[in-house]
Amino acid sequence: MPQYTQFQPKEYRPKMSAYWYLDHWRYLRYALRESSSFFVAYFCVITLVQLAALGTDATRYAHFQAFMASPVMIVINAIALAFFLLHAITWFNLVPRVVMRQMLARPTPDIISSAPNYFAWFGATVILALFIMGVL
Amino acid sequence: MSAGKRSNEPVVWFLFGAGGFLAAYFLPVHVLFYGLLFPTGLVHAPGYQETLALVRHPLARIYLFALLTFCFFHAAHRMRLTLSDVLNLRHLNTVLAFVCYGGALVGTAFTVWLLLTV
Numbered sequence: 001m002p003q004y005t006q007f008q009p010k011e012y013r014p015k016m017s018a019y020w021y022l023d024h025w026r027y028l029r030y031a032l033r034e035s036s037s038f039f040v041a042y043f044c045v046i047t048l049v050q051l052a053a054l055g056t057d058a059t060r061y062a063h064f065q066a067f068m069a070s071p072v073m074i075v076i077n078a079i080a081l082a083f084f085l086l087h088a089i090t091w092f093n094l095v096p097r098v099v100m101r102q103m104l105a106r107p108t109p110d111i112i113s114s115a116p117n118y119f120a121w122f123g124a125t126v127i128l129a130l131f132i133m134g135v136l
Numbered sequence: 137m138s139a140g141k142r143s144n145e146p147v148v149w150f151l152f153g154a155g156g157f158l159a160a161y162f163l164p165v166h167v168l169f170y171g172l173l174f175p176t177g178l179v180h181a182p183g184y185q186e187t188l189a190l191v192r193h194p195l196a197r198i199y200l201f202a203l204l205t206f207c208f209f210h211a212a213h214r215m216r217l218t219l220s221d222v223l224n225l226r227h228l229n230t231v232l233a234f235v236c237y238g239g240a241l242v243g244t245a246f247t248v249w250l251l252l253t254v
Contacts, residue, residue: 041207044211054187
C-alpha cells in the first residue's frame with residue numbers, strides 16, 4: 001500500500017532575484033567582468049569601421065576621426081578601456097588557478113605565475129604603441 | 137557520451153580562450169590610442185597615408201585578422217553566457233547562440249573582406 005501524506009509534494013523551485021548580481025560585491029564583479037565582452041564586440045566593430053574608412057579615401061577617414069573625437073565617443077571609449085583593463089587583469093590572474101606550479105617541491109606564490117603575463121603585456125603594449133604612433 | 141553526439145564546447149572554448157588572450161594583450165592599447173589619445177589630441181595622430189601604409193603591411197593584416205576574428209568569437213561566447221546567466225535568459229539559449237555566433241561569423245566575413253580590399 002502506498003503511503004499517502006496530508007500535503008501534496010511540490011517541485012522545489014529556488015527563487016532567484018532578477019537583480020541577483022547586486023546582492024554581493026563578488027557577484028557584481030563577475031557580472032561586470034563578463035560584460036566586458038560587449039565592449040570587446042563594440043571595439044571590434046569600431047575597428048572595422050576604421051578599416052572601411054581607410055579603404056575608401058582620406059575624406060572618409062577624416063570623418064571617422066571627427067566621429068571618434070565627439071564627447072560621447074570619448075566617454076564610451078574611456079568606459080571600454082576600463083572594461084578592457086578589468087578583463088586583462090582578471091584574465092592574467094586566472095593563470096595561477098589553471099596552471100600547476102611547483103618549485104623545489106613547494107607551491108610558488110600566485111603572483112609568480114601571473115607576473116610573466118604582466119611583463120609580456122607591458123612589452124606588447126609598448127611595441128604596438130610605437131607602431132600605432134608611426135615611430136617604428 | 138556516445139560518439140555520435142559530441143559536444144561543440146571544445147571548439148567554442150578554444151575560440152573564446154584565444155580571443156580572451158588577444159583581447160587582454162592588445163585591445164587596451166588600441167582603444168587607448170585610437171579611442172582616447174588621438175581623438176583628444178594628447179598624442180599627435182599619424183596621417184591618412186601613414187595609417188594606410190601600416191594597415192597594408194602583410195603582417196599587420198595577419199595580426200588584425202587574428203585579433204578581430206578571435207575577439208569576435210570571444211565576445212560572442214561570453215555575451216551568450218552573460219545574457220543567459222546575468223539576465224536569466226536561459227530559455228532563449230538557441231536564439232542567443234544563433235545571434236551571437238552568427239554575429240561573430242558576420243564580423244569575421246567583414247574582417248576578411250575589409251583586410252583584402254583596404
